[in-house]
Amino acid sequence: MSGLYVHIPFCESKCGYCDFYSIKRYKDSDFAADFIKTVVDEITQKAYLFKNQTVDTIYFGGGTPSILPLKHIESIFRAIADNYNLSSSEALECTLEINPEHATDEYFAGLKSLGFVNRLSTGFQAMTDAGLKYLGRRHCVSDNYRYLQLCCKYGCENFSVDYIFGYETLDDYQIEDAFRFFIDENIPHISAYSLGIEENTPFMMKLRKGEIRKMDDDFYLRQFLLIHELLESNGYNHYEISNYSLPGLHSRHNSNYWKSVPYLGFGPSAHSYYEGSRSWNERKLADYQRQIAENRHYAEHEILSPDDLFNEFIMLRLRTREGIDKEYLTVHFAKYKEHFEKNLRRRDLTEYFEVNDRYVRLNINGLFISDYIISELFI
Ligand code: SF4
Secondary structure (H helix, E strand, C coil), rough: EEEEEEECCCCCCCCCCCCCCCEEECCCCCHHHHHHHHHHHHHHCCCHHHCCCCCEEEEEEEECCHHCCCCCCCCHHHHHHCCCCCCCCCCCCCEEEEECCHHHHHHHHHHHHHHHEEEEEEEEEECCCCHHHHHHHCCCCCHHHHHHHHHHHHCCCCCEEEEEEEECCCCCCHHHHHHHHHHHCCCCCCEEECCCCCCCHHHHHHHHCCCCCCCHHHHHHHHHHHHHHHHHHHCCCCECCCCECCCCCCCCHHHHCCCCCCEECCCCCCCCEEEEEEEECCCCCCHHHHHHHCCCCCEEEEEHHHHHHHHHHHHHHEEEEECCCHHHHHHCHHHHHHHHEEEEEEEECCEEECCCCEEEEEEEHHHHHHHHHHHHCCC
């Protein structure tokens, strides 16, 4: 079992909160074609690393993959299919991120005729035009509605929408309206992220100038719990801090990350994880193209020590509602078991855990402060 991620680093503009690597020069068709050629070269160069692996998930993310003509997505997929052992088409999950403003009849018809994309992921982010404007998105709520109509028209039953909460102009009534609509529409998968204000983003500049306000933890927690209660009481499984799905419709690609399944990432700034090592590609496009032309597999590379592997296990598993399998911990991390159990009994932490015969997991309040708890459990 393994996964492949392809990073398409092009966006029409920068959303206020976004710190992903992306650039605007995609309209130059030679430039886009050169980029695709580099990605195809990288896919081919790295195939030997996964010669004993079966790939069961592929994810086209970005940036904005839907900014490119579909023929480029097809070329990348063909390179993957020619060089890797893919699961059968029924077992392969192939996700494409698509921006709501790109949802047209022509695009959906093109996707259908490609035949290999069987899951979509879309950044709705807000369900009011004022919210979208605040977040610096280019699209309108009418694009979100059109996207849903097209999913229905083209029989796309496995898709995810992203939503952002935790900003000053978003009140609880708007959240309730948005999520009641998602529930009524039977949206199969929802990712709900709290707004983070990262360095080198338009929002950080606005924050420094006093043009926007960062909300306090109580505000975030209230909105986080409101979304959790609305979705869980309506049949959604809150299977990871930010992710909810109807039964059987979780993201297999992301779930594999949290189970430490090996993956290769292609494209600028993409990460890979295999054979106990982590590596990163060059972040800037020109540096990445040089990296691949020189047949260098990564810009940075790190071999994980036993302590790192334990920390990684704790960090990834406690993000999920399934939590830590006690037997797995005993078998694979025996020497860390005492350290782990001692921390579970700490008076300041114990209220955040749910423990049964098989699993240790964070309860809902624990999930909200999981970064802090996880760091306390590290070696
Ligand atoms: S949020 Fe998505 S569309 Fe907006 S700048 Fe970031 S990658 Fe591009």
